[in-house]
Amino acid sequence: MSSPLLLVLASACAWPLAAFACGDADVTSAAAGDVEVLLAYIDPGVAGFVIVAVLGFISSMGYLARSYIARAKQWLFGHSEVGTDDGADGEATVDGDADSEKENC
């Protein structure tokens, strides 16, 4: 996840998402000389959705891959120990959430 390559991908994903979230009209109104005042009013967490969406999207690739690998191992070897390597939150491999929601990802 932390490799520069993935970050390039993340950045590429972020700009269209951010532009979608911003819309055009409000952006231009902020750039008309009163930006200094406006900046103080902007919630620093305003970009939260974009960041969470991009990071969630990238994370889910590895997450789903692990889920499918675990299921394949389970199918091949017939036991479920492969699901335990995720520690306490081993949902990627054992609880089926990933499978049921993958189409929304």
Next chain:
Amino acid sequence: MLSADGGSFKDPSGRVYLLEPNGADGCRVVRGLTAPAAATVESLLAEPFFSRLLADGDVVNTRFLSPDDPVAVDVVARGWASAVEHDAVDFLTWPYEWPFAMLKDAALLQLHLLATCVRAGWLLKDATPFNIQWDGTKPVFIDIPSFVPREDGEYWQGYRQFCSMFLIPLMLTAHLGIPHQPLLRSSLEGIPPEEAARYFYGLRRFKRGVPSHVWFPARVEGWMRSRGGMRRRSRLGRRQSKTALLALLDNLRRLVTGLSPGRASPSGWARYPETHSYDEGDFERKMAFVEKHASMRQPRLLWDLGANTGTFSRITARHSQIVVALDGDHEAVDVLYREAREGDERNIIPLVMDLANPSPGQGWSGRERAPFVERRSPDMALCLALIHHLRVSANVPVSLLVEWLRSLNATVIVEFIGRDDEMFATLAENKREDYADYTAENFQSEVERHFMIEDRMGLKGGKREMLLLEPKNTALT
């Protein structure tokens, strides 16, 4: 008598009140709730996932008070719809007093709770370590109204707060060897990504977790800010699948699990058990002296001032309800926490604290985060081989030191290091000050103004002395 907790005002859905101790009973903690919040908490308490969290001790035990309960009546009279009672924690602590491993365990608990919630259709609406307290060495989540039902596709709004208050402080220590305590103490909202990005410059920005959770958010936030923010859209317009959210949480859990304070500067105090200057017989006599008096008094709360890696905290923990072990060396405290956690010594709370500069009152009105010395007074305090450090390194006069010990209103075991002890000589070696008030005679004279000396024992051929002190004019508990 109910008193509103100074740190519980940000969430309009409720407020915490403290009920003063009544006799042998400790302080009671109750929370007034609005009608919608009460309905949410009622649903939460009925959820199987929450029952499991309660059974595991991950969240504080919580129950509704009967409307006829006098305490509930008092809470309702203050404008709340109903009241719940929480189990009281033994001793409040703040994240800027925790060593690395405690902050890491708190972060893992936060992620575990959130992942559990999300799978059950709930969410934690914030992600601050101030919502976590300690049952000894076990982290416990205390802010029950933070649990809210997750609207369909609702994204995790606490991500930025999690990064600012858990992840970035941990990464600063793990990757750069910068202790997180002073940073979190001076910035109660944590270290935001744009600020953290300044620490991770050059090749440092490629360290594990930094590109995705520092550099990228900082860039997006900066870009968004420069464009004047985001047009207001319905929260429902911003949707995130459960899988993507669980994947992000899993990614964070893996990242946090892999962090360790590898680059912290080595500390002599973390190796105290092997490097102290006693011979074996003296050290055993010192331990026996402490154990004898702790076992006779059975304190409810004991402070070990200058605990190092907790040799004496462990001894006294066998005879105390709770031991708060304090030391200014974060590495030594980290060792103590990890050893106590692995040894299942559940009644020790290790804290990083410079006793010459203990945690002050912080936040709104200086009351949001209570100062260390006003949280709960100890019944007993250990002050072993500490006075000379405070005198020489912090330049606190002996008279003030003894007055401060008296202000604790507790039984105190002191170990006084004489001027002829080699450790004092080493400490004072390059100082111009001669510390004229630091003599055994003057120390005893100051002590006798405030305390009765109940027991004493010489060590190292008379270079050191152990003293058991009872405060004058005070009924003992």
